[in-house]
Amino acid sequence: MSHNLSELSGRKGLTDNLFTRLGELAIKDGTPSVEELEKLAHEFLIGSANTYGAITFYDFLKPENRDKKIYVCNGTACLCAGSQESLIENLNHHFQADEIGHMTCLGRCHENHAFHYDGRNYSGPAVAENLEGLFSGNGINGDDKYRIKSSGTQILTSPFPGIEDYYKPLLTALERKPEVLLEEIKTSGVRGRGGAGFPLGLKLEFCRNESSDIKFIICNADEGDPGAYSDRYLLELQPHSVLFGMLTAGYVTGAKHGVLYIRAEYPDSIAICKNAIDELREKGLMGKGIGGTNFDFDVKVISAKGSYICGEETALINSIEGQRPEVRIRPPYPAQQGLFNKPTIVNNVETLATLHYIISNGGAAWKAIGTSKSSGTKLICLDSFFKHPGLYEVEMGTPLKTVVDDLGGGFKRPVKALQIGGPLGGLVPVWKISDLTIDFESFAENGFLLGHASVVSIPEDFPILRFIEHLFEFAAYESCGKCFPCRLGTKRGQELAAKALESDYKIDKKLLTDLLTTLEEGSLCAHGGGIPLPIRNALQHFESELSVYLEDKL
């Protein structure tokens, strides 16, 4: 990250946004031309190394993306479901091999066989087996359907009552002082749903206390964890919950500018949110003087360009600035010095979506739901191994067994472990399911991580070492490359696993644990620091399966 580049990009800020401009240059050929990058660099005074360096980072901007026609989802759920190979085989009849790219992940984990074609996403065996129909334009629109259910207090999945009714609490809130609202949020005890579980109220307070004319609220809608489609659900079916949250956060912190940074893998989310924002502007609920008050707030939707690390808040900030999305050191924290070096709040979709309930019903009402340390409800996504795949809202503290058996209806075929909370989440063997409840503490105490609580099932016949290799491969592919442990360690981890799978090579146990410790203790961010968790879970819970690949070297 470069302080100077933040300043220079900040001169044009969000109005003539560098990252948006980079994205526009790629529309024609899938990647910007060198001449255009040089011109843009000259215009922004930043040197062509920076525009070129930035676009080579992203899956959908880099030169290798030129002329890609179709992208296959290679997320964990599609991998475990085994749908990728057959899909690619079918696609090979229609495309050259180098026209087929990949995306991670399209959030169609409930039915798999997912791919992205011509700006739309498709999934499910029916479409995958009828590609001729799709390409001949038979009207397949790609929309998917999944079960949406709530098991306790219904908050995030409540039916949308229409804009007027939904935004009434905002107008009431604008009559109250920001510090009063902040107290409500602090009272609610709501914690970030992105993985770290940081109390939202505290974060907003830090930002509020910074003196700056310009502050930003960023909604991180680029959490690309395979298995999770709760963000997609909120963005597409409850977009106002997210926008309401951003408006509230803006009012509380004194920010006037919002950025909704949405994954390119979710094209519908982008379109739906843009429409929702336009609607709000028309109704005077976004823009200048909201609801007749002197509160100004507007949201710009920025389309991400394919990089998992952009789900990390500082990488995300660099991305919006048009810099390479490499992780920044902390401090300074974004709340002090974030986007364009200004105080910035970065929160994920589900976290912001909680604010409507808290503002409408008071912090105490939210606090009363769930457990003492993990308040409120939580969205959970179940993949296609469940008899009832879909999105469920449960109260914090709900037993995992209830989710798996009662809501999910159990498994269609034998499963040996669940990865919960994305690729950096823990690997829960099925025999530990009954030990866990859905809350931060229960997972942490048992050596796992709640994360955003998405569930990916690993079938009985899927080798755990192969799963470990996949995790390392994913981590290496998505590593920003800034810190030494993650850049080198994830790659070497992948190589160790692959070599043991492919030959009679035995992995030195000491070397592997040294590698995991180096990643955990040495990495700059949670990407490199988090990947050892599921691998340690695997080493502990699947020791006998793995033992043939390991040895104690002296």
Added chain:
Amino acid sequence: MSATDITSKQFDQKAAGTTATNGSPTQMAFVDGQSFPMQEGETILSFLRRYQGEDFIPTLCDAPNLKPFGSCRVCSVEVAQEANGPKKTVASCHAPISAGMHIYPHSESVKELRKNIIELVLTDHPLDCLTCEVNGNCELQDVAARVGIREVRYPAGANHLDREKDLSHPYMTSDLSKCINCYRCVRACDEVQGEFVLSMAGRGFDAYIIKGTDQTFMESDCVSCGACAQACPTSAISDIYQSKSITTTETTRTICTYCGVGCNLDVSTSNGDVVSIRAPYDAEVNEGHTCLKGRYAFKFYNHPERLTSPMIKRNGHFEEVSWDEVYDYMAERFLQYKAGFGPDSIAGISSSRCTNEENYLMQKFIRAVIGTNNIDGCARVCHSPTALGMQRTFGTGAATNSIADLQYADCAMIIGANPTDAHPVTGARFKQFAIDSSKVTIVIDPRRTEIARYADYHLALRPGTNVAVLNMMMYYIIREGLADEEFIAARTEGFDEYKSELLGIDIDQMEAVSGVDRDLVRRAAIAYATAPNAMSFHGLGVTEHFQGTFAVMQIADLALLTGNIGRPGVGVNPLRGQNNVQGSADMGVQPHQGAGYLDVTDATINSKYSEFYGVQVPKEIGYKIPEMFDAALAGKLKAIWIIGEDVVQTDPNTQKVIRALEATDFVVVQELFMTETAKYADVILPGASFLEKSGTFTNGERRVQAVRQVIEPLPGTKPDGQIIIDMMNRMGYAQPDYTPDGMLTEISQIVPFFAGIKWEELGINGKQWPVHPDGTDTKILHQTEFKRGRGKFEFHAFEESQELLDHARDYPYILTTNRELEHYNCGTMTRRTDNEKILSSDYLMIHPDDAAKHSINEGDMVCIESARGKVDVNARITDEVNPGILSTTFHFPDIMVNMITSDIHDSEALCPEYKVVAVRIRKSKGKFKAQQAL
């Protein structure tokens, strides 16, 4: 803390190297249980280094002049919030320390972590240390040895060992197979040079360093400053001199010979040859940075074309002679002219390339041995209006503050200067300043210079209208009620009269002549006036004009008007051109003031000088350089001794200069090379380069720094000071042999502001004059009062240059002159280095509209014609100049742009007006041969 909160007291504390404690009780942190005082906001690494030494914690991505980055993680330590509390591992380079923190810098787990990280690094690094250029001076090698790597346990995997070397550039090299992705080069290019040529491409394991859009160094926009090569911990980025290798036998710290920034250089030698130059991090002036001239353009020193013998021209040919013979010959001729035509028939031009001591000696020779005040130097053609103008307003003709004061400034106004080319290290600092959105940068320049592109306000005035624009600025400041009445009342005089005259200017007319929108001027003026601390900087774009001195005075008035004088982060700061142009004037190289700026016409001063030199010295003001040429053409000047200045190539109106030299009976030229001027000499004396002598240079901040001899003078040459001393003795004036300490002692006895300067006390960062008898120096001038008492307001209205009044009708374009980064002045030295491979000719900047009007394409030869003559130059089409304006350089003798410059001079200081030449242009068929015309 914002810049405005920094008081002078803190400035002094910082300058004195002490620490501000903010009055709060000292808080402690613990290292392995032992407590030490900590500073709020510092990193754990800086805390540990203070008490345990610089090398206590191994690091790879950290560098002294770069911000913390946190990529290598080798500096990790364990910390706990209380003794025996739960520990966690943090990277000490960016983790802040907190009160009561317990640090375990070398715990077993940390040692393991460091070892494991380095093991990973070595899985993708060639293991060929013994044949690597940085063997023995590689930070990776050092850290690997320190953490105790014995083996790499990982099986062979993917690597980047087959990356190709980049040997495209005359200086810069890269071998990215050696790269460890620490980003130090990228950050140096960004945070130090502000060039943004380097970045990373790709991501993760395959991320790699790129130059531009993945080009070679030569194809990229690299400015060859070498900051990346110096920053690189391995040999991934290096230079052709392999500057990081430790095969040298000795390193000498000296001062750069090029511009007035005064960069400190560490020059490495091996067997008497210079092998490489690095920039020391502890130099206050350049803090580990320098430019391609300072770092790489040193090969001129033993170039085959160096003059290595004294020569006398006989029958039109130079004949090599002995020193004895040439001294006798010169002494005889000088005595002959002195006896026959009086001492005023002889003149000397001293060199700003030479040391203070040498300049002192030359003026002493002219005054005490010859007996005339006909001594002048190149300051005449650059900053003489600065010295004169600032003397008139403040009493002292030198920079009031230091470049490092930028850290306390909120606004910088850069007028008539192109620092990124002409003062690259200062230019780089300006760029950092201009990028910072909390600061305001105002550029007043006809050209859209690089710094103008980054500025908040660019007033692209028509050349020659500085006075108009500056008056407009002050008009608006007064109109807006932004004048600092308190300061004006307490510290200045003449304001009321000044104000009434100023408010009488015709804004419509000033807007029309300058071509700058009045609202833009107004907004810039308000920005300058409302900034808590505003600094101004100016260059030759201010001085080399008919109204040069007046423009300098307006800049000084602007500072008076807004109270921006006498504290950190403010002031009036000329960017002095040559390495020692400040010093040469300080030493008395000017016809009206002797050593220490004392008035030669004053009887008391005359007797002081006469007593000190032991001979009666003259009282009449001598010739300024242009007057010397006039005197020569009038037959009054018979002999001239010119040291280190190529007046034929660099002074305006070349043909006139040549005629003047031809009209002078006896021309002595002391030089390194056979310059255009040397060709007209009767005697040539081979001087020595900066590498071959000791003494002092005074930079643009009044900083007197030690120049230390690095190598012996080339056989046949002599240090310039010794040559002058030899001649003094030969002509009967006893002067001891040249030693830097002996000379400085003599100077300190006559130059008041050198009173406390001692050679052995200069240290590594020199001293800023005035240096008081007790040795304390002065960072900021005019803190409580001006040298002349009160600051003096003096109004001068804009006046059009005679050049345009006479010729604008027939010659409708205005040609101005500029500098390019790669070359220094007329290129005598830089053209004899590989800088010539980077830029090998002068060119003409022309606006696309004008080019189209004359059907001129990029690279076409353009004939530029003025009332004096014509030259042909290649066109470069650019919107860096406005329509109607052209600009070119005079680094190369093939073009001789001064064939067409005028002999209009600044009305006060007689500095030539290089910056406004009325010309017409046409596309040229063939190249007009300047050389043939000579």
